[in-house]
Amino acid sequence: MQGRRRKEPDLGEQSLLVVPEADGRRSGARRVSVMLPYPFPGPFDYRIPPDLHPQPGDVVLVPLNRREEVGVVWDHSAEDGVPDHKLKPISGLIDAPQMRPALRRFIDWVASYTLSPPGEVMAMALRVVPHGVSRAPIGWVCADPLPDARVTEARRKVLDALAIKQPRTTGELAHAAGVGSSVIRGMADAGLLLPSALPFVPPFAHPNPDNPGELLAPDQAAAAVELRQAVAAQTFSVTLLDGVTGSGKTETYLEAVAECLRQGRQALVLLPEIALSSQWLERFQRRFGVPPAVWHSDLTSRVRRVTWRAVAEGTAPVVVGARSALFLPFPDLGLVVIDEEHETAFKQEEGVVYHARDMAVVRARLCAAPAILVSATPSLETLANVEAGRYRRLTLPTRHGGAAMPSVAAIDMRQTPPERGHFLAPPLITAVAETLARGEQAMLFLNRRGYAPLTLCRHCGHRMQCPNCTAWLVEHRARRVLQCHHCGHTVPIPDECSACGAANSLVPVGPGVERITEESAESFPEARRLVMASDTMTGPDAAAAAAHAIEARNVDLIIGTQIVAKGWHFPHLTLVGVVDADLGLAGGDLRAAERTVQLLHQVAGRAGRAEAPGRVLLQTFSPDHPVMLALVEGDLAAFMGREAAQRRPGHWPPYGRLAALIVSADTAAEVDALASNLGRAAPWGEGLEVLGPAPAPLSILRGRHRRRLLLKTRRDVAVQPILREWLNKVPVPRGARIDVDVDPVSFL
Ligand code: ADP
Ligand code: ZN
Numbered sequence: 001m002q003g004r005r006r007k008e009p010d011l012g013e014q015s016l017l018v019v020p021e022a023d024g025r026r027s028g029a030r031r032v033s034v035m036l037p038y039p040f041p042g043p044f045d046y047r048i049p050p051d052l053h054p055q056p057g058d059v060v061l062v063p064l065n066r067r068e069e070v071g072v073v074w075d076h077s078a079e080d081g082v083p084d085h086k087l088k089p090i091s092g093l094i095d096a097p098q099m100r101p102a103l104r105r106f107i108d109w110v111a112s113y114t115l116s117p118p119g120e121v122m123a124m125a126l127r128v129v130p131h132g133v134s135r136a137p138i139g140w141v142c143a144d145p146l147p148d149a150r151v152t153e154a155r156r157k158v159l160d161a162l163a164i165k166q167p168r169t170t171g172e173l174a175h176a177a178g179v180g181s182s183v184i185r186g187m188a189d190a191g192l193l194l195p196s197a198l199p200f201v202p203p204f205a206h207p208n209p210d211n212p213g214e215l216l217a218p219d220q221a222a223a224a225v226e227l228r229q230a231v232a233a234q235t236f237s238v239t240l241l242d243g244v245t246g247s248g249k250t251e252t253y254l255e256a257v258a259e260c261l262r263q264g265r266q267a268l269v270l271l272p273e274i275a276l277s278s279q280w281l282e283r284f285q286r287r288f289g290v291p292p293a294v295w296h297s298d299l300t301s302r303v304r305r306v307t308w309r310a311v312a313e314g315t316a317p318v319v320v321g322a323r324s325a326l327f328l329p330f331p332d333l334g335l336v337v338i339d340e341e342h343e344t345a346f347k348q349e350e351g352v353v354y355h356a357r358d359m360a361v362v363r364a365r366l367c368a369a370p371a372i373l374v375s376a377t378p379s380l381e382t383l384a385n386v387e388a389g390r391y392r393r394l395t396l397p398t399r400h401g402g403a404a405m406p407s408v409a410a411i412d413m414r415q416t417p418p419e420r421g422h423f424l425a426p427p428l429i430t431a432v433a434e435t436l437a438r439g440e441q442a443m444l445f446l447n448r449r450g451y452a453p454l455t456l457c458r459h460c461g462h463r464m465q466c467p468n469c470t471a472w473l474v475e476h477r478a479r480r481v482l483q484c485h486h487c488g489h490t491v492p493i494p495d496e497c498s499a500c501g502a503a504n505s506l507v508p509v510g511p512g513v514e515r516i517t518e519e520s521a522e523s524f525p526e527a528r529r530l531v532m533a534s535d536t537m538t539g540p541d542a543a544a545a546a547a548h549a550i551e552a553r554n555v556d557l558i559i560g561t562q563i564v565a566k567g568w569h570f571p572h573l574t575l576v577g578v579v580d581a582d583l584g585l586a587g588g589d590l591r592a593a594e595r596t597v598q599l600l601h602q603v604a605g606r607a608g609r610a611e612a613p614g615r616v617l618l619q620t621f622s623p624d625h626p627v628m629l630a631l632v633e634g635d636l637a638a639f640m641g642r643e644a645a646q647r648r649p650g651h652w653p654p655y656g657r658l659a660a661l662i663v664s665a666d667t668a669a670e671v672d673a674l675a676s677n678l679g680r681a682a683p684w685g686e687g688l689e690v691l692g693p694a695p696a697p698l699s700i701l702r703g704r705h706r707r708r709l710l711l712k713t714r715r716d717v718a719v720q721p722i723l724r725e726w727l728n729k730v731p732v733p734r735g736a737r738i739d740v741d742v743d744p745v746s747f748l
Contacts, residue, residue: 031087034062034071035107037123039116043074047087054090057098059126061091072099072122097312099125102366103329109362115723115740116352124352125327139167140184140193149190154179158187167196203306204316207288209258213251214287220248223394224255230370231259231335237370238361240341240386243396245376245605246403246569250280252396253337253372254287261288261317265334265369269320270360272343273566276537277320278544280339280567284320295321295328298539323348323356326363333367336360340567341373341382342598347745355743357382376605377598377636380591380643384654399609406576406607406614408632410623422519423511428577428617429523435575436527436556440612443558444516445565445603446579449485449533451477451515452508455493462499464506468703475508476535477515487702516579517559524557532560565602571610576603581618585627587697589747590652593627594643600631651687651714653743659711659719660744662696664704665736674736675707681729683722687714698748708747 032054033043046062054060058073068091103125111118142162151159157177162168174181187193216224223241230237243249260267271277274296285291293307293316310316312329319325323346338346338360346356357373358381364371373382373391385391399405411427418425424432424444435442452475455464464473466484473482475493483490496503508515513533520529530546537543543563549555550570558564558573584596600618608614620628630639648655661678665671675693682690692709699706711726713719723740732738 031084032090033074033076034060034090035074035122036062036064036069036071036119037126039120041117043071043118045082045087047084047089049089052090052093054093055098057100057104059094059096059099061094063088063091070094070126072104072126075101075104097309097329097331099329100331102333103327105366106359106363107327109366110352110354110359112720113359113362114352114354114742115720115727116354121327121352124324125329139169139196140173140188141165141167141196143192143194147191149187149192151192154183155187155192158183159192162193203310204293205290207257207261207284207290207292207318209261209288211287211289213254213258214248216251216255217248217400219396219398220252220400223252223396226392226394227253227256227370227372228259230372231256231263233370234263234265234334234368235370236365236368238364238385238391239370239372240378240382240391240393241372241374241396242378242393243376244399244405245602246399246609247376247396248400249374249376249396250283250339251287251400253339253374254284256335256337256370256372257318258288260335263334265332266311266314266316266330267318267335267337268325268328268330268333268360269318269337269339270323270325270346270356271320271567272322272340272345273563274320274322275540276543276563276566278540278547279569280320284318288318292316292318292320295319295325297322297324323354323359326356326359330367333363334369336364336367336369336371337374338371339374341375342377342379343566344595344745349741349746353739353741355745358743377601379598380594380640380647381654383640384644401610403609403611404613405634406604406616408604408616408618408634410581410618410620410628410632412623413619413621423516423579424519424523424577425619428619431575431615431617432520432524432557432577435615436524438574440574441550441553441556441558441570441572442575442577443560443564443573443603443606444520444577444579445560446511446513446516447562447583447599448512448580449476449535449561450474450483450512451518452510452512454509455482455506456509457497457500457502457505458507459502459505460497460500462497464498468700470698470700474512477518486698511579513559513561520557520559527556528554529557529559530555532558532564534561534563537563562599564606565599568606569609570606572612573606574608574612574614576607576614576616578603578616578618581620581628581631582622582625585625587747590647590658591745594640596627597630597636597639600627601636604631651712654715656715657713657717657719658744659723660741660747661709661711661723662739662741663693663707663709663736664701664739665733666704668705670733670736671705671707674730674732674738675709677730678709678726678738681726682709683711683726687717688712688722696748710744 030048031045032048034046035043054073056073056075060071060073061068062071107118107121111121142159157179158173161173161176170181170184173184230239241249241253257267275298281291311319314331338357341357348354361371386393411425413425416425416427432442454472455475464482466473466489468489469484469486471484471486474485475482480493481490482493497505513531517531532546537546553572578600581600585592604616607616663671663675679693689712690709693707696706696708711719
């Protein structure tokens with residue numbers, strides 16, 4: 001392993017600053033605009049010292065409020081009206097890879113589309129370039145000549161370990177010499193070791209596109225040919241790869257990745273939950289012999305820096321990542337794949353509010369690269385783009401290896417209700433028991449964490465509510481707490497009612513996965529159970545361990561939240577029971593029906609992926625609801641057709657555009673005042689409509705009062721200029737704010 005250790009330069013090192021050289025070239029007030037990673041309205045102008053020659057994209061250090069900040073030279077001078085003699089000069093250039101024009105255009109584009117300050121968008125692309133400049137150097141070499149200092153035996157070993165004249169890190173050196181790191185520090189203090197920049201070693205092995213992959217079935221092969229052609233064309237295009245669950249979409253689009261590798265360009269694959277994608281990574285490794293570069297929020301800062309550098313230098317040929325990977329500095333992006341494109345996890349709701357699927361298509365266009373959207377349950381947005389001829393569609397109609405689609409049936413909870421105080425209806429209990437008796441695996445799905453979503457007092461009817469939010473506290477019995485799922489507020493489960501003081505009067509109402517686990521322990525005491533929820537599977541290792549336990553058949557019954565719906569392939573799983581199929585349909589969300597069909601179809605798609613046929617049971621109080629009928633009949637296309645027909649006449653997305661304004665303030669009076677000012681200044685005209693202001697469903701969140709307004713326009717109307725003009729008319733008092741959400745997914 002020693003030989004595979006990777007070295008990295010420290011971007012923050014003082015010595016990497018290029019100090020103005022006195023070459024006496026042109027002087028005079030040359031100015032340049034620099035984008036800083038803060039929510040300013042745009043870049044600022046700086047003076048170029050006579051001996052620096054910054055180019056657009058250069059990473060520079062500039063003074064800002066008596067500090068030095070890292071920024072990026074932007075393309076055009078801001079001409080911000082600051083006279084030449086008042087401009088501050090750039091302090092220096094940083095030895096970091098230039099930010100390419102395609103990424104700068106992308107940042108401008110995202111900022112403009114989402115109405116975010118461009119600096120805030122750029123911050124996502126610059127997150128790993130350190131701001132400070134005086135960090136400890138990270139490599140050591142022998143002083144030559146050696147100073148007059150005591151050379152103990154331990155110190156001798158260290159000097160021997162440096163005989164190859166390559167700088168090595170403290171950790172490497174201590175390991176190679178078999179000494180503690182204090183020895184290294186002592187030697188540095190004594191002048192025996194001198195700091196030195198470490199050479200850069202490319203950290204990612206090259207995936208081999210010609211590694212033999214699986215033999216593709218005819219329809220897979222046909223789709224792969226078209227995808228390869230799209231990559232070889234080296235132009236922008238969008239293709240929807242639409243195939244039933246288990247049809248081998250991954251194997252198929254990996255052929256597009258292979259073609260991209262043959263072209264010598266970089267590929268980006270976006271997954272909705274990269275931390276949970278152990279099976280995907282294993283499959284990639286099987287196909288290409290080596291793992292890809294991975295990008296998500298759980299990485300250590302060292303891995304983050306190495307990966308970022310490698311992407312920038314083109315030595316990370318394939319990156320698989322979460323939505324933030326869109327902002328990596330690819331010099332030659334040749335393919336973007338968005339797997340599970342229908343997933344709402346691609347929408348970032350905090351900070352810069354953007355939809356990674358849509359922005360991925362923009363990123364591809366700006367790089368003249370093809371995009372592939374992959375799903376067994378494509379979003380109506382994507383289907384509308386196919387219908388309009390903007391996207392191409394490839395279909396894999398059957399499961400791989402002759403596996404049949406699972407049979408889906410509804411359990412009418414009115415006809416066959418569960419026993420009192422229980423949540424599993426008799427037909428589901430029987431089906432699970434039969435499945436387990438056959439030695440097959442079963443899964444119970446409930447998209448709700450914790451033990452019970454509501455706790456109330458039997459005596460006075462009081463409901464335990466979050467003090468900061470308009471939300472009930474959710475009981476987590478294993479941790480003995482009540483918790484708010486919106487702000488995280490947590491209290492121990494009280495012994496008495498906080499309203500009437502009655503003792504032992506609090507009762508849980510409704511089920512969460514913990515409660516279903518408890519009930520299954522009663523009903524199936526012999527079954528080996530595994531809970532898959534974000535509380536129990538906290539990272540990639542836990543998820544991988546869970547997947548391996550299921551594959552190795554060390555688990556009989558899986559109980560999970562929406563995590564279990566995401567792409568897993570468990571060949572021995574033959575029964576999926578949906579505990580509350582109606583759950584997602586409550587509330588007036590525009591996409592509630594579409595999303596419920598997608599989620600439940602995906603969960604159902606985990607069943608029967610190998611030889612044994614799969615069976616899915618939906619517990620519902622409304623078996624005649626179009627969503628249940630679509631799932632039972634398995635006719636998603638017809639369902640989506642009806643959804644489209646419902647949305648089209650009212651110009652609802654995707655046949656119109658929406659943008660939400662979320663107004664928040666500390667008091668109800670302040671928020672109402674601002675919201676009604678916005679309402680009075682609302683735009684009007686042909687093809688547009690403003691709904692609200694209305695209290696948000698979460699009318700108080702983290703102690704802030706919230707109101708919503710919704711701008712709805714025809715598709716041919718651009719919402720951004722309208723929003724800008726509208727917002728400009730309404731001053732925002734101190735303490736209040738207006739958040740903009742273009743193409744909202746959540747309406748809370
Ligand atoms: P999807 O993503 O469409 O749900 P997967 O790509 O997960 O389907 O494929 C389902 C299973 O079938 C996986 O285990 C995959 O490795 C396997 N598979 C798919 N295509 C092939 C093939 N051509 N040869 C062998 N195995 C395949
Ligand atoms: Zn709360």
